[in-house]
Amino acid sequence: MIDVTEENFESDVIAQSAITPVLVDFWAPWCGPCKSLGPILEKLEVDYGGRFLLVKVNSDDEQQLAAAFGIRSIPTCVLIKDGRPLDGFMGALPESKIKEFLDKHLPSDADLVVQEDLQRADEFLEEGDVNAALAKLQEALAINPANDDARFDYVKLLISVGELDSAHAALAPALAQIPLQIRFDALKHWLEALTFATTDARGGWSAEQFDELILLNKRDFDARLAKARVLISTGEMTLAMDELLEIVMRDKAWQNEIARKIYVAILELMTPVKHKSTDTMSNKSAGGIELTGNSAAAIDPQAELVSKYRRKLSMALN
16 A cells, blocks of 8 residues: 555556556545544455555645545545556445455456466567467466467467467357457458469469459459458458459448458458556546647658548448
């Protein structure tokens, strides 16, 4: 437990919450209920073994912080995660109710282990040890098969190294989800393109062979789709989108909008991953607290490319 002021709020609450959820206890020395709640919160911080951090804000001394969070009565507790207020409660609740509140939002011990495995898998990939990364991701899924981040990373890596059968099996549970997550649908289309390239007779065709057919009939959508899938299989994503866009512009609804769906899948696969450190880059938190100074974000060429192709699709659909 630490005491927080306006001066250290950004470092000890906002920045820290990107790593571990932070429970902010707004209190005052004259408040009777605050005196009964405080020891309970301190006990739970120890009992939960690092699953959340407890900080205390004296609302009399830090009136600007209290006002920014709209504190009207004390004690009030606000849970901060990734720089944003997630939930909160007012009053001196009993320990059992506070535990219900925490358990609803905090990762379980198993989830923490999974997160460590995911981080270690990233480290293995940076070191070039793909097999070790796959083993860590498989271990994470074994601990919690419902962890979508672990499943996504595992399937994506399996596809990347050409383990298509294993990728199919690992992806199946995610494809059964309702609603289907866009990122898993993207993996499905990527996997289908790679499977096409290895099983269909046209998988070994050159671009010129497809172009000969398309030159004879610009509405030969089968040839265009096959060409796009082969391009995807060789990593030529923008060329694949160019071909898919030709289908969209001529017949948006062809084969249940398959061209648009694959195009969107490619955009999803190409979109740069947002890291937690960039999720809190706005100037204010949801509670109105200044988080960072004004700074120009560096232009990401990949993000710019994705944005360009999103606009192309939007124009074709309108």
